[in-house]
Amino acid sequence: MHGLVNRAIQCFVRDSYGLSRWLEVTRRAGVEVTDFEAMLHYDDGITDNLIAAAKDVIGVPEETVLEDLGTYLVTHPNVEALRRLLRFGGVDFVDFLHSLDELPDRAKLAVDDLDLPSMEVRQHSTETFSLTLKGDRPGFGYVMIGILRTLADDYGALVFLEHRGAQADAEVIDITLVEQAFASGREFELGARAG
Amino acid sequence: MTEIVDNCDVLATLDVLCPMHVRLDKFGKITHAGPTVTKLYGDQTILGNRFLEAFELNRPHSITSMETLLVAAGKKLHLKKRVEPQTGLKGVLMPCSDGGAIVNLSFGISILDAVQEYSLNASDFAATDLTIEMLYLVEAKSAAMEAHRKLNQRLQGAKIAAEEQAYTDTLTGLKNRRALDHILPRMVEDRTPFGLLHVDLDFFKEVNDTKGHAAGDIVLQHVAKVLVDSSRGDDVVARVGGDEFVLVINGTIDPEILGRICTRIIKEVERPVAYKDSLCKVSASVGIAIYNGEGDASAEQLMDDADVALYASKHDGRATYTLYAPKLRENNSLAINH
Numbered sequence: 001m002h003g004l005v006n007r008a009i010q011c012f013v014r015d016s017y018g019l020s021r022w023l024e025v026t027r028r029a030g031v032e033v034t035d036f037e038a039m040l041h042y043d044d045g046i047t048d049n050l051i052a053a054a055k056d057v058i059g060v061p062e063e064t065v066l067e068d069l070g071t072y073l074v075t076h077p078n079v080e081a082l083r084r085l086l087r088f089g090g091v092d093f094v095d096f097l098h099s100l101d102e103l104p105d106r107a108k109l110a111v112d113d114l115d116l117p118s119m120e121v122r123q124h125s126t127e128t129f130s131l132t133l134k135g136d137r138p139g140f141g142y143v144m145i146g147i148l149r150t151l152a153d154d155y156g157a158l159v160f161l162e163h164r165g166a167q168a169d170a171e172v173i174d175i176t177l178v179e180q181a182f183a184s185g186r187e188f189e190l191g192a193r194a195g
Numbered sequence: 196m197t198e199i200v201d202n203c204d205v206l207a208t209l210d211v212l213c214p215m216h217v218r219l220d221k222f223g224k225i226t227h228a229g230p231t232v233t234k235l236y237g238d239q240t241i242l243g244n245r246f247l248e249a250f251e252l253n254r255p256h257s258i259t260s261m262e263t264l265l266v267a268a269g270k271k272l273h274l275k276k277r278v279e280p281q282t283g284l285k286g287v288l289m290p291c292s293d294g295g296a297i298v299n300l301s302f303g304i305s306i307l308d309a310v311q312e313y314s315l316n317a318s319d320f321a322a323t324d325l326t327i328e329m330l331y332l333v334e335a336k337s338a339a340m341e342a343h344r345k346l347n348q349r350l351q352g353a354k355i356a357a358e359e360q361a362y363t364d365t366l367t368g369l370k371n372r373r374a375l376d377h378i379l380p381r382m383v384e385d386r387t388p389f390g391l392l393h394v395d396l397d398f399f400k401e402v403n404d405t406k407g408h409a410a411g412d413i414v415l416q417h418v419a420k421v422l423v424d425s426s427r428g429d430d431v432v433a434r435v436g437g438d439e440f441v442l443v444i445n446g447t448i449d450p451e452i453l454g455r456i457c458t459r460i461i462k463e464v465e466r467p468v469a470y471k472d473s474l475c476k477v478s479a480s481v482g483i484a485i486y487n488g489e490g491d492a493s494a495e496q497l498m499d500d501a502d503v504a505l506y507a508s509k510h511d512g513r514a515t516y517t518l519y520a521p522k523l524r525e526n527n528s529l530a531i532n533h
Binding site for chain 1: 256304307336337343344348351381
């Protein structure tokens with residue numbers, strides 16, 4: 001697994017629940033490493049153990065851990081750069097949704113050994129969409145729900161999201177756009193670089 | 196086939212300004228294509244084809260005719276070539292006064308594959324197009340990233356080696372006290388049952404004093420080998436002092452089995468070791484403490500118990516082992532305190 005993923009889990013637990021909880025997660029996961037390097041690769045099993053341990057330590061279901069991780073990735077000031085990169089995807093939420101098709105390629109452009117699940121957005125009507133994720137490891141869909149919910153707020157859109165559960169090797173998220181311009185959202189200027 | 200004619204004199208200009216544009220007539224047929232679009236089709240010609248037959252329009256969706264296409268004027272179009280390679284493209288369409296339109300295309304993120312697939316070069320892009328700069332940035336970024344990754348791997352390798360060194364006794368290759376102090380509390384915390392053997396050599400000082408430190412080192416290496424041979428892969432063998440060793444026998448708490456291990460260790464340690472022309476003889480005393488995986492024992496307490504048991508062995512005339520029992524603390528109080 002790419003170090004960025006383990007690093008994301010580490011920063012999420014540490015920034016949301018404190019260092020001692022993070023150390024407890026690594027202990028419970030039986031992982032020697034407590035500080036993951038973003039640009040190294042680690043055994044896949046480590047990531048699974050970390051998530052399972054985080055579930056126990058935080059005391060919420062695994063889906064919630066993953067969704068909160070997604071939310072963290074686009075809200076916490078420590079990872080502001082990621083929110084900005086996602087906002088490059090579109091001028092409004094629908095535009096952003098359609099840009100998800102290209103997200104794995106864009107991620108590869110930045111970090112060429114990072115393999116995200118493939119993503120396909122389908123538009124069923126003007127306000128209903130679905131996002132299909134295909135990858136070798138289910139669970140990423142819940143992370144995407146956290147990201148999408150937060151980005152919708154960011155764009156000022158009102159959406160309903162529902163994880164349809166894993167089907168074969170794919171995860172499907174139903175997206176209903178209730179109001180494209182529900183609130184004013186957060187500002188985004190191309191030129192304002194994240195510190 | 197009907198001859199394709201277009202009188203729009205601006206097209207030659209557009210060939211330079213927007214080499215990826217296509218001109219559509221009012222029926223949606225392609226009547227002209229810029230040089231780079233033409234290159235995408237190689238030997239085939241797309242002139243005379245309907246635009247929507249040459250390109251598959253993914254978004255906006257449900258556009259199937261020239262009329263609906265014109266409604267999307269000014270909006271970002273997502274499309275791809277229908278023939279292989281099905282390169283993804285972005286486009287924007289503007290209507291012309293004759294009922295036709297001009298569509299300008301661009302590669303978007305597919306540019307990285309496209310430059311290879313179509314052998315594109317700088318002359319295929321308008322002089323004002325930033326594509327070449329972007330390709331440059333991608334390559335520069337990849338090169339910098341690669342250097343960064345290699346540095347990371349080197350540092351990681353060095354870090355692992357340094358950590359291993361910090362936890363290793365260089366003379367014997369066994370783990371050292373620092374390593375044991377790291378491992379033992381974790382085992383207790385995880386409630387992993389184990390037998391703890393504290394091994395202290397007898398008569399080692401004599402070897403050192405009479406035959407020198409080199410002889411002593413060879414004896415220590417011999418003992419290390421005996422201890423490693425007497426344990427399994429997931430047991431811990433550490434040298435914790437000059438002639439003191441600790442074995443953590445993972446998952447074994449049966450005193451009888453631990454006793455047999457001690458007997459074997461003592462017997463093997465007692466085998467004389469050749470040094471130059473003479474033989475070095477030492478023996479070993481062992482103290483055993485057992486952690487059954489329950490109760491509120493601490494690593495410190497267990498080490499102390501093994502230590503008390505070890506002193507009892509020494510007191511018993513050495514070359515023997517003793518299992519810790521609380522009453523040893525009373526009997527041995529003199530020995531411990533001196």
